[in-house]
Amino acid sequence: MGRVYTLVNQKGGVGKTTTAINLGACLARMDQKVLLVDIDPQANATSSLGVEKHSVKGGTYATLLGESLSSAQVLHNPRLQLSILPSSPDLAGAEVELVNELGRESRLLHAIAPLVDRYDYILIDCPPSLGLLTVNGLMAARDGVLIPVQCEYLALEGLGELMRTVKRVQVALFPSLHVRGVILTMFDHRTHLANDVVAEVKKYFKDLVFETIIPRSIRLAEAPSYGLPITAYAPGSAAAKAYESLARELLLGDGKKIPQAVERGKKLRLRRT
Numbered sequence: 534m535g536r537v538y539t540l541v542n543q544k545g546g547v548g549k550t551t552t553a554i555n556l557g558a559c560l561a562r563m564d565q566k567v568l569l570v571d572i573d574p575q576a577n578a579t580s581s582l583g584v585e586k587h588s589v590k591g592g593t594y595a596t597l598l599g600e601s602l603s604s605a606q607v608l609h610n611p612r613l614q615l616s617i618l619p620s621s622p623d624l625a626g627a628e629v630e631l632v633n634e635l636g637r638e639s640r641l642l643h644a645i646a647p648l649v650d651r652y653d654y655i656l657i658d659c660p661p662s663l664g665l666l667t668v669n670g671l672m673a674a675r676d677g678v679l680i681p682v683q684c685e686y687l688a689l690e691g692l693g694e695l696m697r698t699v700k701r702v703q704v705a706l707f708p709s710l711h712v713r714g715v716i717l718t719m720f721d722h723r724t725h726l727a728n729d730v731v732a733e734v735k736k737y738f739k740d741l742v743f744e745t746i747i748p749r750s751i752r753l754a755e756a757p758s759y760g761l762p763i764t765a766y767a768p769g770s771a772a773a774k775a776y777e778s779l780a781r782e783l784l785l786g787d788g789k790k791i792p793q794a795v796e797r798g799k800k801l802r803l804r805r806t
């Protein structure tokens with residue numbers, strides 16, 4: 534059975550989408566079958582893979598509103614070996630449209646249930662809010678929540694509120710909901726502040742913090758405009774290596790083996806440089 538993780542942080546611009554795309558792409562390169570699920574009406578994950586969000590028919594909007602999920606709604610990028618259940622701007626209306634619906638918090642959970650056996654990893658990209666869409670993301674996070682935290686001023690602000698929301702969902706609806714890990718993003722080694730944030734986050738979340746820290750990199754910001762993850766846009770860059778390392782950490786933590794070809798490639802690269 535596949536693992537389902539939800540990337541969540543109600544703070545905007547902390548690297549949820551960038552991590553979903555690039556972690557997903559790296560896992561795919563490690564022979565994992567990966568599905569991204571975009572539940573953000575901004576549809577940034579959808580656009581970042583080169584899918585025109587206004588042309589999406591169905592996608593997560595229709596899925597949340599009860600249309601049964603057909604494989605036609607899942608788009609596959611053969612070059613990247615990455616699949617996506619795309620979002621579209623009309624998803625913004627879903628929170629209002631679902632408000633009087635029974636079981637509104639677990640629409641996504643039930644919708645993706647038939648897909649869980651078909652993938653090794655399902656990564657759900659949430660919007661920057663703690664509304665109904667994010668609650669659906671939390672309810673579907675069978676194997677835990679991944680929290681990207683930006684190594685910037687006020688990084689910790691809002692994390693208390695996020696943890697209280699996780700707790701509320703856990704107590705009321707989903708007792709085994711838990712944090713799988715915290716991912717430090719946009720680290721700039723030149724600033725003292727970034728180091729302070731790392732120390733603070735580690736003090737708060739302890740060994741839930743992934744060892745891999747994602748550096749600030751202009752290449753990561755550029756890649757989506759080419760519809761590519763960092764591993765295709767700037768392979769060999771520090772940012773690509775960081776996401777590869779994060780994928781490796783996640784796989785090993787999940788008790789999976791790193792495919793031998795990937796390990797061999799790593800050794801070859803190391804020898805050459």
Ligand code: ATP
Binds near residue numbers: 750753
């Ligand atoms: P939102 O809450 O709006 O969905 P988000 O948490 O998904 O935002 P991203 O969209 O991943 O955040 O990142 C915000 C911006 O920062 C984007 O322009 C992205 O390209 C850029 N970015 C993300 N990670 C990095 C990084 N490590 N280095 C430099 N730029 C980055």
Ligand code: MG
Binds near residue numbers: 658
């Ligand atoms: Mg996003």
